[in-house]
Amino acid sequence: MRSHERSDRRRRRADADTAVRVGWPVWCWLFVLVAIGVVQIVRLQWFDAAVFFVAAFGAGVIGRRPAAASAPARTVSLLVLSTMSAVLGAVLCFLPRHSAAMQAIVIAAGAVAVWLAVFNRAVAHPDRSTGFGPGIRRLALAWAVIVIIGCVWELVQFILGLLHPDAAWFALSDLLNPLAATVPGKIVLVVAWLAGGVWLLRRGGRR
Amino acid sequence: MIVISTAAFLVCAAAVAVAGWLIGRRYAEASTTAMFDRLMSDRAVRLAVVVIWWWLGWHFLAGQTL
Numbered sequence: 224m225r226s227h228e229r230s231d232r233r234r235r236r237a238d239a240d241t242a243v244r245v246g247w248p249v250w251c252w253l254f255v256l257v258a259i260g261v262v263q264i265v266r267l268q269w270f271d272a273a274v275f276f277v278a279a280f281g282a283g284v285i286g287r288r289p290a291a292a293s294a295p296a297r298t299v300s301l302l303v304l305s306t307m308s309a310v311l312g313a314v315l316c317f318l319p320r321h322s323a324a325m326q327a328i329v330i331a332a333g334a335v336a337v338w339l340a341v342f343n344r345a346v347a348h349p350d351r352s353t354g355f356g357p358g359i360r361r362l363a364l365a366w367a368v369i370v371i372i373g374c375v376w377e378l379v380q381f382i383l384g385l386l387h388p389d390a391a392w393f394a395l396s397d398l399l400n401p402l403a404a405t406v407p408g409k410i411v412l413v414v415a416w417l418a419g420g421v422w423l424l425r426r427g428g429r430r
Numbered sequence: 431m432i433v434i435s436t437a438a439f440l441v442c443a444a445a446v447a448v449a450g451w452l453i454g455r456r457y458a459e460a461s462t463t464a465m466f467d468r469l470m471s472d473r474a475v476r477l478a479v480v481v482i483w484w485w486l487g488w489h490f491l492a493g494q495t496l
Contacts, residue, residue: 366449376435398436422466
C-alpha cells in the first residue's frame with residue numbers, strides 16, 4: 224500500500240471519529256432549506272434554488288463538525304457591524320431595484336454575512352451559555368406553530384396562483400411588492416432587512 | 431381576496447407578538463433574544479437562518495423574481 228493511501232485512510236478514520244451526529248433541530252432546518260429550494264424550482268428560479276440547496280449541503284456538512292472549543296479571538300463589534308450596515312443601506316437606497324449593481328452588492332453582503340455566521344465572528348456573547356428552559360421551549364413551539372401556519376397560507380396562495388392565474392391570489396410578495404416599489408417603502412425595507420441581519424448575526428452563544 | 435390574505439399575514443404577525451408577550455410574562459427568561467441566542471448557538475442552524483434572511487433581501491431588492 225502506498226504511503227498516500229495509508230494517510231488518506233488515516234485521515235478518513237480521524238474525520239469519522241470527530242464527526243458529530245446531526246441532531247433533529249438541524250434536520251428540521253435542512254428540511255426547511257430544501258423545501259424552499261423545491262418551491263424555487265417550481266417558480267423556475269434556478270439561482271434561488273441553487274442558493275438553498277448549496278446552503279442545505281453546507282449546513283449539513285457544518286452540522287457534522289464539532290463546535291470550536293473556544294470563541295474566536297477576533298470578533299466584529301456592534302459599532303463596526305452597524306457602520307458597515309449603514310453604509311450598505313445608504314448605497315442600496317440609491318440603487319434601482321433589480322439592477323445588476325443591486326444584485327452584485329446584495330450577493331457581496333450575503334457572502335460577508337455567511338462568513339460572519341459560519342465563523343462565529345459577530346456574536347455578541349459567544350461564551351455565554353444559552354438556556355433551553357420551559358419558557359424558551361414554549362416560546363419556540365408557539366413561534367414555530369404560528370410561522371408554519373403563515374408559511375402554509377403563503378404556499379396555498381402561491382399554488383392557487385399557479386392553478387388559477389386569472390384569479391387574484393396574494394402571496395406575501397404580491398402584497399409587499401407595491402409598497403417596496405415606492406421610495407419610502409424601499410427605505411423601510413432596506414432598514415428593516417439590514418437591522419434584522421445585524422440582530423441575527425449577533426445572536427448565539429454556548430450550548 | 432387581498433383583504434383576507436393581508437388579514438391572515440397580519441394575524442400571524444400579531445400572534446407571534448402576543449405569544450411572546452404572554453409567555454414572557456409567565457417565564458422571565460423567555461425573551462425573543464434568548465430564544466434566538468439558543469437557536470443560533472448551533473452553527474448549522476445559524477447558517478440556515480442567515481441564508482433565509484439574506485434571500486428575503488435578495489427577493490425584494492435584487493433578484494428578478496417578483
